[in-house]
Amino acid sequence: MSRPLDDILVLDLTHVLAGPFATSQLQDFGARVIKVERPGTGDDTRAFPPFLQGESAYFAALNHGKQSITLDLKSAPDRAIFDRLLARADVILENFRPGTMERLNYGWDALHARLPRLIYGAVSGFGHTGPEAGKPAYDMVVQARGGVMSITGEEGGPPVRVGASIGDIVAGMYLVQGVLAALVARNRTGLGSKIDISMLDAQIAIQEHSLAITTATGKPPGRTGARHPTITPFSTFRASDGFFVIAAGNDALFARLCITLGQPQLAADPRFATNEARCENVHLLKRMIESVTLARTRAEWVAILDQAGLPTGLVQNMAEAIADPQITARNMVLGIPPRAGGPAFMAAGNPVKMTGLPDPAPRGPAPSLDGDRAAILGWLDQPDSPSTDAD
């Protein structure tokens, strides 16, 4: 019991992705997370496919190990329970539309006056300030508006969505940073902080390259498919059975690549002699390289290039990734302990490996809706118990 957040209780009013992703990480750091859900349906993702035995694999992946209680924050008896939870909580997180918590009289100002140590974290589409504060957003909307779709996709093709939901995910990661920073601050000041994360803000924050190019040159970058915009050859290539990556970042690596491919004359060809020339003739060079690489499998090429000290890697789908020996050795795909008779789901492991954190993290099954009510109420009735797991 020496995890960084072992004594921290998080009341989690969030649903769907950004918030539950954040509280899942706080849990991996040792926090106890009580999911306060809407009576009747709970978190929308309980109804997201795919299902096993009628239960959502998606919900399980994001919520395993949390506890669940349903509360109607407009009903007096449920508010009384919620108030007792708040009195013991270190952190409350929500992803309602801005203004919702104020209407319930649980806004930051009201809570901070009552509970000065409580940390309050909010994640929303556009944040709590600015002309569009209060408007909802989806992952796809902030990916579109924040610019990442404009630089993702084939050269000359339409904009493409990033396959991972980075609109939500990155915002959730910044929420975790804010909560942890607020815990550091509270150790000194004794006071909680309010954290206000906007999904759209977070998209700008992660595009350092596009932002530097645009602000320095006035010209926003466009799409370049699977190749590096200014280094060649640095992209995917076709093998006989799929794609792999070659990342030859300088002339020496390019010369070594040409020898390894059995095409030493390419390195001396003036069309490919410098990175600038290779960038100008990028499509021709790609065809010439693929005329060789199509003759073998991608696994053969990765082994050959790896042996030659050339940066390379398979393009893997998720089924291949979860069987990758490096990924399994790092405990990055874990079985979730099932409830008795329940389905066996899997989830991502904790990417923050650190001393004092057991890896894999000990986390239980995903909670059934309101499944921990009795345990939570019993724990609240114990006046001096610490905020560790009730069950």
Place this chain on the structure above:
Amino acid sequence: MSRPLDDILVLDLTHVLAGPFATSQLQDFGARVIKVERPGTGDDTRAFPPFLQGESAYFAALNHGKQSITLDLKSAPDRAIFDRLLARADVILENFRPGTMERLNYGWDALHARLPRLIYGAVSGFGHTGPEAGKPAYDMVVQARGGVMSITGEEGGPPVRVGASIGDIVAGMYLVQGVLAALVARNRTGLGSKIDISMLDAQIAIQEHSLAITTATGKPPGRTGARHPTITPFSTFRASDGFFVIAAGNDALFARLCITLGQPQLAADPRFATNEARCENVHLLKRMIESVTLARTRAEWVAILDQAGLPTGLVQNMAEAIADPQITARNMVLGIPPRAGGPAFMAAGNPVKMTGLPDPAPRGPAPSLDGDRAAILGWLDQPDSPSTDAD
């Protein structure tokens, strides 16, 4: 002066992207960051285009406000300086190949024995454990191998790289989480922790949807361009002057969309009556919607749909994004104060808005190589000074 990390000194041995991105965020939380660079060339990104007055806009975006000193960690006099810095530091971060710090006798075990409060954070391609520990990796290699390229791109087209460097960026964000969690833990235990972040691990952690589908069904998801894989219509659409997004997530929103587009009959058409039917006929529905949307500009459509309460948004390039009133109102694109006579660069703002953190953050220009040597050495000669900025 009440920022969460106001009293924290970070020695930053990292270069290029994941590490400097992490220390930039720690700086926004109040930390002082001293960049320890290789004599002669320093951080590789000092030579990355684009340039203004011969200085890299890319380097400036990631390193403004940090201090720079060059040290050769194989030379005795420089090691003596480094040892004095270590004695005052709270955090040391590096992104060398695993094993490099051990060979310099600055590995975690050696440092922890000498300086038990010091927090040690490492970020590398594959981490410090597992069969491929020690191998270098690039952003493109981990995007390929971690699976995100397999779900990014056009339906039926080749895999596409995510335009933002999320291989590095997400790993850097997890490093920040680890450092903050270690600071929380140190407040209780008095001891530092070692953090070991793998870029490949981080890719698995951010793909909750693909992982849930793959592990529950055995079938990895593929590419769907700019549309949601299981909700229709939820994608980009063409207007007369570019692309915008419509996210009509249920039957009621679809019916409202049809009315708003002046095509109420579409909602009654059995080919589009349910989400399942709409997914089956997704390409036909897209053509029918675009036959209407091509008649007006995307700004007109976004205004019309917004007015009707339909989730929508422009697909913006970075030049458009940095002029977006919501983004500017949130201080997400900032001018970096120039050095006297130096170029005026810009950078992303801090996406973590919280009480106690001034926004925009007060950060100075990017350091010239070794530009703070005199100030740092002078500060080291003051025996009892706190670890706040020397200049």
